[in-house]
Amino acid sequence: MPGNGSGQLGNATAPGAAPGYNFAALVFGVLLILCVLGGNLLVCLSVCSERALKTTTNYFIVSLAVADLLLALLVLPLYVYSEFQGGVWALSTGLCDALMTMDVMLCTASIFNLCAISVDRFIAVSIPLNYNRQQIDLRQLILISTTWIFAFAVASPVIFGLNNVPDRDPTLCQLEDNNYIVYSSICSFFIPCPVMLVLYCAMFQGLKRWEEARKAKLKSSVYAGGRKLGCPPPLLERKQAEIKLQECSLYDRSECSFPRGYVMNSGIQTVSYPHLKYSHPGHKQKQAKINGRERKAMKALSSSAGHPSL
Structure with a gap:
């Protein structure tokens, strides 16, 4: 057998012994x-x-x-x-x-x-x-x-x-x-190891601040763009109502406050502005309604709150 690392046998092997191959x-x-x-x-x-x-x-x-x-x-x-x-x-x-x-x-x-x-x-x-x-x-x-x-x-x-x-x-x-x-x-x-941990923690905090700033800038640009394009006040109020609707509690809608003209009909919320005039003749007085995706969300909200669904 070859030596086991103690240095006593070295590389020599006993006569007739097979080497210890692994x-x-x-x-x-x-x-x-x-x-x-x-x-x-x-x-x-x-x-x-x-x-x-x-x-x-x-x-x-x-x-x-x-x-x-x-x-x-x-x-x-x-x-x-x-x-x-x-x-x-x-x-x-x-x-x-x-x-x-x-x-x-x-x-x-x-x-x-x-x-x-x-x-x-x-x-x-x-x-x-x-x-x-x-x-x-x-x-x-x-x-x-x-x-x-x-x-x-x-x-x-x-x-x-x-x-x-x-x-x-x-x-x-x-x-x-x-x-x-x-x-x-x-x-x-x-x-x-600690250098990498500190850098990745700093990156996480930086990305989190960047995401918050991006959302705030996007939200402010929506309102600023609406004012710049000369949107009528009812349209801005409708956008505010839609944003408010998304931020409301899923379980208690009584805490939500919406602008005037916002009514609830059998689980579907609509915004009506009778004073809004259209420039094209022949257009009748219309009721601004929430789109299909928000309609589905309202159905889910009404069912969770105990209202009958459509």
Whole structure:
């Protein structure tokens, strides 16, 4: 049997003993690599081949997919090979250091890309007029480049000899410095997570304020447009009555107050303005009625309040 990581047996095996191969880890690892490769390749090909998908946000998603692709190509095969060997590292220590560097850098790049996407979305919500959604500009290029530069800065101490400790076990491939493990965990996980939470909360509040302002502006523009077009006062009163009707309580219509001329007939509310004159001759005095959709709403209201429906 190969050594179990204690360093006593190393890579040697007992005479006549079969090596401890882990075929389950091999099968699962190969399937995982194929899934990661297939999914991320489809993302990259979709954005590159479809013109409509070449937007700013999708470029950040492509950067995230590239990080996952490199992880599946450069890191996962070596890990699967090590697990297939029973958890024993049978290759050189230099290759182990390169593996640890790529592992830390690509995992950090994936998380930093997620953080960059949240920053990009926050900019799009905060200053939408200055945000270019159709093509990537200098700001997005700087943001994407920064994620990869910071990811390499976090992982670079390993490739520069941090793992070369005096009592290093050559049969194990792992990070040897505990202080670096804490440092990389803080930079890769504990700092980006609260940053993303704060940005998404700020985006939610900004979108909520924007929606409230949009509704208020739309409502004011309806009244302002009616006055600008010279609508007769009864028509404006009718619009006010219709809006009031929609805002009334569904269970107690006695609380609702409508302008003059608003009458209820067998569950259907109509507005009558006998003093409204029409310019065309031959038009008789008409009664302004609520449209079909409001008629159905009135039937539902009358049935819920105990009135007989039509």
